[in-house]
Amino acid sequence: MEDAELVARLRLGDEDAFRFVVERYHPSLLRLAMTMVPSRAVAEEVVQDTWLGLVRGIKGFEGRSSLRTWLFHVLVNRARSTGVHERRPATGVTAGPAVDPSRFGADGSWADPPVPWPDEVDDRLVASQLAERIRPRIDELPDMQRRVVILRDVEGLGATQVCELLGLSEGNQRVLLHRGRSRLRGMLESEMGNV
Amino acid sequence: MCREAVELVTDYLEGALTGRDRARLELHLADCPHCSAYLAQMRRTLDLLGRIEPEALDPQVADDLVMLYRRWQSE
Numbered sequence: 248m249e250d251a252e253l254v255a256r257l258r259l260g261d262e263d264a265f266r267f268v269v270e271r272y273h274p275s276l277l278r279l280a281m282t283m284v285p286s287r288a289v290a291e292e293v294v295q296d297t298w299l300g301l302v303r304g305i306k307g308f309e310g311r312s313s314l315r316t317w318l319f320h321v322l323v324n325r326a327r328s329t330g331v332h333e334r335r336p337a338t339g340v341t342a343g344p345a346v347d348p349s350r351f352g353a354d355g356s357w358a359d360p361p362v363p364w365p366d367e368v369d370d371r372l373v374a375s376q377l378a379e380r381i382r383p384r385i386d387e388l389p390d391m392q393r394r395v396v397i398l399r400d401v402e403g404l405g406a407t408q409v410c411e412l413l414g415l416s417e418g419n420q421r422v423l424l425h426r427g428r429s430r431l432r433g434m435l436e437s438e439m440g441n442v
Numbered sequence: 443m444c445r446e447a448v449e450l451v452t453d454y455l456e457g458a459l460t461g462r463d464r465a466r467l468e469l470h471l472a473d474c475p476h477c478s479a480y481l482a483q484m485r486r487t488l489d490l491l492g493r494i495e496p497e498a499l500d501p502q503v504a505d506d507l508v509m510l511y512r513r514w515q516s517e
């Protein structure tokens with residue numbers, strides 16, 4: 248179902264349309280909420296609150312963004328207003344090299360270079376197994392990196408949308424993305440021995 | 443250069459490098475199999491991240507929400 252049709256039906260209070268958007272977006276909303284509040288229980292409340300926000304706000308939805316992005320916005324606002332505050336320090340942009348510095352020689356070239364990953368990584372089955380293994384590792388990232396990686400690389404939102412959603416500058420968004428992606432590549436590199 | 447190259451990978455993939463930096467990096471990549479391997483790994487990492495499915499929705503949760511929806515509508 249397209250957004251326009253869903254929105255029209257939701258405005259009329261159509262239960263099937265509501266169930267459809269819940270099935271489509273609830274898991275993603277919960278995943279994002281869990282990066283914003285300290286517990287799963289609070290995250291579930293925030294998502295439920297987001298659905299209430301949809302019911303109350305759907306008449307004012309102007310379709311300038313997708314329904315999904317709009318729901319993410321509602322969620323971020325609800326999460327911020329829970330008062331249960333985030334664990335992270337305000338900036339969340341941490342410095343740190345993409346690759347362990349000990350892997351480079353004194354001249355800055357690789358001393359311990361990356362070994363190309365086996366082609367089987369392209370195999371769909373292996374890829375989905377690896378994707379499952381990388382999922383819990385995302386949770387090990389600092390909160391802001393995790394949020395940016397989930398929205399950009401897992402949910403597939405664009406840079407501009409993510410900046411708007413999280414109130415980040417383009418530059419900060421890229422730094423967070425870079426740290427997060429670099430760490431995840433490193434984690435996968437160590438997993439590769441088990442493929 | 444390799445140590446700097448790995449720090450430019452995200453800006454490169456995001457199209458955020460200046461023309462000059464981009465050209466410099468591409469020149470290095472053409473010349474350095476290790477950094478090329480690194481970039482290939484990063485691309486695969488992104489591909490894998492895009493394959494991660496959110497956890498399945500518990501049907502009970504959907505049912506409960508539809509019940510709430512009914513209540514919200516009548517409020």
Ligand SMILES: [Zn+2]
Pocket residue numbers: 357443444445447470474476477478
């Ligand atoms: Zn190199």
